[in-house]
Amino acid sequence: MEGLTTLLPILLIGVVFYLLIMRPARNRQKRQQEMLTTVQPGTRIMTTAGMYGTVVEVEDEDISVELAPGVTIRMVKAAIGRVLTEPESPELEPGPSSSQSTPDDPS
Secondary structure: OHHHHHHHHHHHHHHHHHHHHHHHHHHHHHHHHHHHHOOOOOOEEEEOOOOEEEEEEEOOOEEEEEEEOOEEEEEEHHHEEEEEOOOOOOOOOOOOOOOOOOOOOOO
């Protein structure tokens, strides 16, 4: 009986560790893997580095992603951070052009 009371806290710590750390990590990994299997050409993605693009080609573990018209990169599927359901990339607004006059310009 004395051995059981000594072993019980260790077993409880193991169960708590599994429930709080191992199980959620396994579920996250499963969701990530399911997301990667749904990627197909035309899918909008955001990479783990924060770049937005559109998948143009899918091979075994590699994909080709178009970042801008005519700019395509090849990367591993694991670099996909998330699949976008609607456009989330901010639209770039043109900045002030150099032909505009500045407040210090006397003309």
